Amino acid sequence: MKYVIYNLKSLIKNNKIIFILLVMCISVSTLIIQFSYGIYQNYHVTIEKGESEYTEIEIDFNNNSDDFVTLNDVLACVNQFPKNLYNAIDFCSVIQDQWTFRDTYNNDMISEDEDNLKEYMVSFSFDEDGNFINPDSLQHNYELNDFIEGNWFSDNEYNNENVCIIGLGGNVQRVAPRKDKNNNEVFCIDYDGTELYNFYTDDFGNKYRIVGCSGLGNTIFPVNSVSGKYRMDYIIIVLFDNITQLQYEELSNVFESTLGDYVEMPELEFSESTNIYLYNSIILISIFISFAAGINFVILFHFILMKRRKKIAVMRLCGCTQRKAVLICLSECIILTLPLYIVFTILYDKVIIKLFENIYPYMESAFSIKIYIFLGLIYFSITTLISFITIKHNIKKSSIAAVQKEEC
Numbered sequence: 001m002k003y004v005i006y007n008l009k010s011l012i013k014n015n016k017i018i019f020i021l022l023v024m025c026i027s028v029s030t031l032i033i034q035f036s037y038g039i040y041q042n043y044h045v046t047i048e049k050g051e052s053e054y055t056e057i058e059i060d061f062n063n064n065s066d067d068f069v070t071l072n073d074v075l076a077c078v079n080q081f082p083k084n085l086y087n088a089i090d091f092c093s094v095i096q097d098q099w100t101f102r103d104t105y106n107n108d109m110i111s112e113d114e115d116n117l118k119e120y121m122v123s124f125s126f127d128e129d130g131n132f133i134n135p136d137s138l139q140h141n142y143e144l145n146d147f148i149e150g151n152w153f154s155d156n157e158y159n160n161e162n163v164c165i166i167g168l169g170g171n172v173q174r175v176a177p178r179k180d181k182n183n184n185e186v187f188c189i190d191y192d193g194t195e196l197y198n199f200y201t202d203d204f205g206n207k208y209r210i211v212g213c214s215g216l217g218n219t220i221f222p223v224n225s226v227s228g229k230y231r232m233d234y235i236i237i238v239l240f241d242n243i244t245q246l247q248y249e250e251l252s253n254v255f256e257s258t259l260g261d262y263v264e265m266p267e268l269e270f271s272e273s274t275n276i277y278l279y280n281s282i283i284l285i286s287i288f289i290s291f292a293a294g295i296n297f298v299i300l301f302h303f304i305l306m307k308r309r310k311k312i313a314v315m316r317l318c319g320c321t322q323r324k325a326v327l328i329c330l331s332e333c334i335i336l337t338l339p340l341y342i343v344f345t346i347l348y349d350k351v352i353i354k355l356f357e358n359i360y361p362y363m364e365s366a367f368s369i370k371i372y373i374f375l376g377l378i379y380f381s382i383t384t385l386i387s388f389i390t391i392k393h394n395i396k397k398s399s400i401a402a403v404q405k406e407e408c
Helices: 002-014 016-049 071-078 083-088 136-145 155-160 245-262 279-307 309-317 322-355 369-396 400-407
Strands: 056-061 089-097 119-126 147-150 163-167 172-174 188-191 194-197 199-201 207-214 218-222 234-239
Touching: 002 016, 002 322, 016 279, 016 322, 016 369, 056 245, 071 089, 071 245, 083 089, 083 245, 089 136, 119 136, 155 218, 194 199, 207 218, 279 309, 279 322, 279 369, 309 322, 309 369, 322 369
Parallel strands: 119 218, 163 207
Antiparallel strands: 056 234, 089 119, 089 234, 147 207, 163 218, 172 188, 188 194, 199 207
16 A cells, blocks of 8 residues: 555645646536436426426415415415425415405305405515515516506515505595605505505405506415415416426326315316436446546547556566556556545535536436445446556566567
């Protein structure tokens, strides 16, 4: 072992460029093997699961006036979404469609005429950890098309205040702006025959400051301020891209396992999926990449062996057997390869794969400790085999006689 360490120190000291190239060869090869495996597995999941033509999905809840799904129930489902769904969803809107029921609150008689539509809506987007945030896309849509006066929630209002955007329709009408005691213009609405100034009180007695009025029939609340006891009749989930069958199945599993018979999933058509499993192809590609990486490594190490031919010849003249000389050189290759593979595998798993999670949402799920070990064995075995053949061939040519013959 002391000869191995000595040779490596000598390599670093006297052949810095070659040493750096060796490190680059091993590290880049490690990352390419794992990245190609991840991309291929992501592709496999995508084509296996198919894709729909829709970018949004509406999930209805089978409610009645006495037995219904609450906002808390819906949020309990949302909090169980897998991470890839949080990254794929643009925003969610959970909606109470009160006009379809009678006697839901205070035995009010609610007309089933759509002209008297009164809805309550809670909308939110997600950050990368699945926490609720202000839905920028919905804000943009409202600001372009639907605001009569006022504005959307600021981030601070959305996160920290009881605020709302009043929807004008059915039981709510806008009244000409009034002046308060400080002569400032205020929001003024007529709600069920009662005039309200700047503040709105919901069916549970919660008071909300009005920040805007929209021409739509729904009153919008931030998710963290509205009562979780509200009955909710459906949720609309809008994704950045077309919904895949895998995403549909994940949503179905979450909602049906939590809410059971209350859930009515829509029927979506998906593109024809393939039943061909690509695992063998992935492994074959990894073997070819490992073989190419092994050749690159051996080409560099061959240069080192050529520079050491006289030193090896002297070692053999002093009693070092061919087998021992091969073992010393092969040990150098192993000491270089194994630690670097481990280091760059950790770098790939903790850093690099995170950079591509939005582009390749199924890549991270393709990996486990077993997969990393398996890919490492492929790379390590092929590189070691090619190195062994090359080293043995060079050791045979490193006798004193062979060296002298070449010099002559």
